[in-house]
Amino acid sequence: MPLRPPSPVPPMTVDVVxxxxxxxxxxxxxxxxxxxGWRALVVDNGSTDGSAAIASGLGATVVHEPRRGFGAACHAGLRxxxxxxxxxxxxxxxLDPGLLAGLVRRVADGEADLVLGRRRPTGRGAWxxxxxxxxxxxxxMLHTRTGLRLRDLGPMRAARRAELLGLGLTDRRSGYPLEMVVRAADAGWRITEQDVPYRPRTGKSKVTGTWRGTWQAVGDMRSVLNAPAPAEGAVR
Known part of the structure; x- marks a missing residue:
């Protein structure tokens, strides 16, 4: 029996932060x-290389977030x-944003509430x-805290906006991606992964480019794992 082609993404609006x-x-x-048909929300976190102007010139919606921090930028985009x-x-x-369609399809079809892209390195020095x-x-540490068996906590992911805001995420540094998963797990969300190619980045990493940067990020995320869940229904 021939394989069925993947179903198209349902006609829902999608923003990419x-x-x-x-x-x-x-x-x-x-x-x-x-x-x-999707909207790109480029959240400029204090760039000095003209990134905001380039993004605007290419048709993206630019959001300015003066507070430095990966989580601050992500949450400004979500809001x-x-x-x-x-x-x-x-x-x-x-990461190839074109592959987000596969993640969105699984959320839109009701298969999962949060889908993460599991990074699979495809080039020398990618990871x-x-x-x-x-x-x-x-x-x-995540498995110990929540019971989830995830192989990656990468930045590519998809979920419903209202539900994400309802998680009450508060981290504004490197712990934001992990906090999203922890709070979603606490709320009983169905969380899954999907393989995505991971290529060497353009330019120098601001977070995990060195051992020191990596372990500073790990420290941020360890604090997330030790923090209590926010009050139900909190939105920030």
Whole structure:
């Protein structure tokens, strides 16, 4: 029996949050890969290389978030989003936003509440040893805390906007992606992964480019794991 082709993504509105700090070199390629009909929300987190102007010139909606921090940029994008479904993706060229359609399909079809892109490195230097070690340590801690067996806590993900806001996320640093998963698990969400290619990024990493940066991020995320869940229905 021939394989059935994948079903098209249902006609729902989708916003893609792209946290951005000095990504002028990668933005054109990233934005051209956003699925047709979706809105790109480039959240400029204090770039000095003209990233905001480039994004605007290429048709993206630019959100300015002066408070530095990966979580601050992500959450500013989430609050600025208006679509039913929201995706997150790095805009450094390491991940292909076109693959978000597969993640969105699983949420829209009711298969899952939160879908994460499991990074599978495809080029030399795409995922340095120290970054993999940090990710592995966090995955183990996450399993201890929630029982979830996830192999990656990467930045590519998709979920429904209203439900994400309802999680009451408060971290504004590197712990934001992990906090999203922990709070979703606490709320009983169905969380799953889908493999995505992971390529060497354009430019220098601001977070996990060194052992020191990686373990600072791990420290942020360990604090998330030790924090109590927010009051039910909190929205920030």
């Amino acid at each position: 792209l946290p951005c700090l000095d990504e002028a070199g990668a933005l054109p390629r990233v934005l051209e890969r956003i699925p047709s 600025a989003a208006t679509a039913e479904l929201v995706c997150f993706c790095d805009c450094d060229g390491s 340095p040893l120290h970054a993999r070690a940090g990710n592995y340590a966090l995955s183990r």
